[in-house]
Each structure stands twice: as C-alpha cells, then as structure tokens.
Amino acid sequence: MSATTAGLLADALLLLHLAIVLFVVGLLPLVLAGAARGWRWVRHRGLRITHLGMMVFIAGQAWFGRLCPLTVWEQQLRQAAGQNAYTDSFIEHWLGRMLYWDLPWWVFVASYTAFAALVLLAWVRVPPQGRKPAERQDQETM
Helix, strand or coil: CCHHHHHHHHHHHHHHHHHHHHHHHHHHHHHHHHHHHCCHHHHEHHHHHHHHHHHHHHHHHHHCCCCCHHHHHHHHHHHHCCCCCCCCCHHHHHHHHHHCCCCCHHHHHHHHHHHHHHHHHHHHHCCCECCCHHHHHHHHHC
16 A cells, blocks of 8 residues: 555544444434434434444543554554654644543543433433334335
8 A cells, every 4th residue: 555545544534433422422412302302313223223322432441441443443544654643644643632532541531421421311311213013014015
C-alpha cells in the first residue's frame, strides 16, 4: 500500500470514527426528546440495540484499558503513511482534536461508564418496541 493511500484511508477512518461518536453521543438526547414528542422512530428496536451495544463495547474497552480498535487501526495506517500521529492533514488535525483528549485514563473510564448507564436508563425509561403483531402479519403476506 502506498503512503498516500494509507494516509487517505487513515483520514477516512477518522471520519468514520467521528460519525460513530456523533451517533453514540447524539442519539441519546434524540431518544429522550423523541420520547417526549412522540417520535416513533426513537423506539426502533434495531437502532436502540445498536446504540446500547456500541456504548457497552466502548465502556468495556475502557474498563479493560484498551484503545478503540478504530484508533489503533488509524494509527497503524498513519505509521504506514509515514505520518506522525495527528500532525499532518487538515482532517486529521481538526477531527483528531475533537476526538482525542489528553486526560488521565480514569476520566475516560468514568465518562464512558456514566454515559453507558444513561443509555441503559434511556432503554428502561423509553423502551424500544418491535413491530406490532398486525404489522408483522401484513409483512409476512407480502
């Protein structure tokens, strides 16, 4: 793989990482607001399982002292591109500053655990719903 390709893949991975962060962090307030406003989509079972699963994975990684696999992969790509971590491209520089903070590890463990607890609480207070039996039956006959 060429250095240019590795750098572009690292930037793309950083964008994906940001999208995942926005999904995980942004969905919680949307679920809470949507429950208050009667938005049915916030109770979509698949969406909520994905959200909860991702947050449990993130908190678990922190508890075990492991970096996110996306971070590790991105750093490997940056090394393959001959780049120093988070110093070269515009995307890398600004998104890296948004995603990666220089704080003690315990701050991340506590933050991820607290956020996972909030996501779980939202699961209990705004439970996801599967399709209604009539909707399932209509789908099966199609």
